Amino acid sequence: MRDTSTGLRPGFEDEALPHLDAVYRFALRLTGGPDQAEDLVQETFLRAFKSWDQYTRGTAAKSWLFTICRNVFLRGRERGQRHDEIVEENVGRGAAAAPINPVWVSVLGSDPEGQFFDSIVDAKIVEAIESLPEEYRTAVVLSDMEGLPYAEIAALMEVPVGTVKSRLFRGRRRLQQVLYEYAVEMGYISKRPGTDDS
Amino acid sequence: MSILDSIKRLFGGVPTNGAQAGPGGNSSDADMISCEDALQLVHDYLDGELVGVSEGRVRAHFEACSRCYPHLQLESSYREAVRRAVAGEMAPSGLRKRVTDLLAEASSGD
Numbered sequence: 001m002r003d004t005s006t007g008l009r010p011g012f013e014d015e016a017l018p019h020l021d022a023v024y025r026f027a028l029r030l031t032g033g034p035d036q037a038e039d040l041v042q043e044t045f046l047r048a049f050k051s052w053d054q055y056t057r058g059t060a061a062k063s064w065l066f067t068i069c070r071n072v073f074l075r076g077r078e079r080g081q082r083h084d085e086i087v088e089e090n091v092g093r094g095a096a097a098a099p100i101n102p103v104w105v106s107v108l109g110s111d112p113e114g115q116f117f118d119s120i121v122d123a124k125i126v127e128a129i130e131s132l133p134e135e136y137r138t139a140v141v142l143s144d145m146e147g148l149p150y151a152e153i154a155a156l157m158e159v160p161v162g163t164v165k166s167r168l169f170r171g172r173r174r175l176q177q178v179l180y181e182y183a184v185e186m187g188y189i190s191k192r193p194g195t196d197d198s
Numbered sequence: 199m200s201i202l203d204s205i206k207r208l209f210g211g212v213p214t215n216g217a218q219a220g221p222g223g224n225s226s227d228a229d230m231i232s233c234e235d236a237l238q239l240v241h242d243y244l245d246g247e248l249v250g251v252s253e254g255r256v257r258a259h260f261e262a263c264s265r266c267y268p269h270l271q272l273e274s275s276y277r278e279a280v281r282r283a284v285a286g287e288m289a290p291s292g293l294r295k296r297v298t299d300l301l302a303e304a305s306s307g308d
Contacts, residue, residue: 017297020293021289024287024290028287034290038290038296041297042293042296042297042300045297045301046300046301049304050304099234099237101272103272104272113271114275122284125279125280126283144280145281149245149246150247172276175276179279
């Protein structure tokens with residue numbers, strides 16, 4: 001049952017290895033550092049390889065790898081590396097409770113197309129994402145960067161779809177607020193008079 | 199505009215540029231979703247995750263409503279920026295080899 005060209009399990013090379021870059025990006029966002037990310041990727045692929053017979057061929061290999069990656073990361077974190085704040089989980093609230101984004105209200109007058117985002121360097125955006133609590137960060141990274149559907153994110157994080165939506169809502173709003181404040185600070189956008197309390 | 203059209207419009211039979219048609223309207227534009235609903239659905243719309251409402255109805259609102267449209271545009275600009283920030287971010291060249299070596303080693307230990 002060996003793939004003779006590589007010595008790998010059949011299908012693994014075609015289905016799992018192409019996601020190496022995506023898993024590395026995800027590992028980077030989780031760990032925040034290239035060295036830890038590389039370690040995490042190696043551990044992820046090793047575990048995936050060992051449990052390859054549990055994977056149903058042709059299904060969402062990327063999500064499956066992300067699931068393993070996150071589980072390895074969270075288990076390592078339990079051993080006392082990084083402790084995030086506990087995020088508030090009010091499923092069902094969020095968009096329904098506050099449909100108007102206060103950040104957008106602040107920029108509507110001066111930059112209704114959001115051009116200030118173009119001025120923010122990529123490294124600053126990545127830094128802002130990595131500052132989010134893990135539950136928000138994972139949801140935002142998987143949706144906004146990797147384009148995973150809500151259902152796959154829900155399965156991966158072992159929460160209902162409603163919780164994913166709530167985490168995305170809060171994570172995005174928080175990220176947008178941080179990026180807006182940075183843009184104001186850098187002078188990319190002028191602060192709207194009378195919004196000091198934002 | 200023909201007299202017939204004028205009469206139809208008067209009775210809500212013809213949509214008026216997609217804006218608020220009267221309660222008697224029977225086209226799809228006539229039951230335009232509210233601003234509140236549109237803003238609540240902006241994420242589901244952009245994520246391609248709308249349930250129970252068509253993309254066309256949500257799009258129609260944003261295209262017709264000058265108050266809501268910037269919210270859609272800003273949300274899109276945010277997403278583009280986030281995607282751009284990690285575009286082309288790839289695993290270091292040595293990592294792929296380390297991973298395949300590791301797997302080959304694990305494989306030989308079977």
